[in-house]
Amino acid sequence: MKKKIIAVCSAKGGVGKSVLAVNLAVALSKKKFKTTAIDASFQFGNLHVIMDLHPMFTIHDAVEQINELDENLIFSYLSPHDSGVYVLPAPSKPEYADLISYDSLNKISNLLLSNSDYLVVDTPPGLTEHNLNFIEKADHILIVTDLEMTSLKNTKSMISVFNALGLGEKIKIIVNRSTMKSLIKAKNVPQILGEESLLYIPNDFKLVSKSINIGIPFVIHYRRSDISKSIFNIADLISED
Ligand SMILES: Nc1ncnc2c1ncn2[C@@H]1O[C@H](COP(=O)(O)OP(=O)(O)OP(=O)(O)O)[C@@H](O)[C@H]1O
Ligand SMILES: [Mg+2]
Secondary structure: OOOEEEEEEOOOOOOOHHHHHHHHHHHHHHOOOOEEEEEOOOOOOOHHHHOOOOOOOOHHHHHHOOOOOOHHHHHOOOEEOOOOOEEEOOOOOHHHHHHOOHHHHHHHHHHHHHOOOEEEEEOOOOOOHHHHHHHHHOOEEEEEEOOOHHHHHHHHHHHHHHHHOOOHHHEEEEEEOOOOOOOOOHHHHHHHHOOOOEEEEOOOHHHHHHHHHHOOOHHHHOOOOHHHHHHHHHHHHHHHO
16 A cells, blocks of 8 residues: 555644644554554644643654664654554644754655655644645645635635645645534535535534543544544545545
8 A cells, every 4th residue: 555645734724634643643543554644834833632642752852863764763753642543742832943944854754654554744824835845755645625715715815826836636625613504505616616525514613622622632532423434434534536
């Protein structure tokens, strides 16, 4: 099986990237894939919070040892989660984000990939240099949007950029909170974005916020909820590709 990078990105912040990245990583792990998640939200990463991990090390420590890093050593910087997912957490301080160079990130992601079936990358919003690095290497680019007009407008611009970069084939557009009460309905989104095949994650604020607050991804104990089914559906689509 080819090892695969999944970049979870969005044009606007707060649309649900981290929730998707965590639950998708756990879903892939439940499907018996060796899955590693990188928290590439280097300034304000929160994957470890959503997964209730208390990391000993972060990517900052790995970068400090970049010349010594090999396939075995990188493993010691990862935080194991009960689900089987390994997480490389974001730095503990926002100012460390600037110390992560393009070359060290390349080395780290290649080493992580050599030990994983899937590398799920949670990114901060927008088209930053680091994000583009992951996006260009990714096998699957998940663009997350919600039903707000501003998100949809920015998502449309992001899709155009990726198409211009020749990445169109790798894109999957995910409409999060698709059942939310809103002036714009999920059924209007294909026309607004000019895209036919979209994936949908329903709105479930109660379950999502509870799961974030207790630090247990909802796909673990609420496998049969509609929101978990939508995440497993995305995991199936990706792993059948
Ligand atoms: N499907 C959903 N149903 C209900 N609420 C949701 C759903 N997905 C996300 N949320 C809510 O949206 C909030 C933001 O989610 P999340 O942190 O995953 O966004 P993000 O895109 O990673 O944000 P940032 O751009 O800051 O990294 C969550 O705290 C949660 O309350
Ligand atoms: Mg996030």
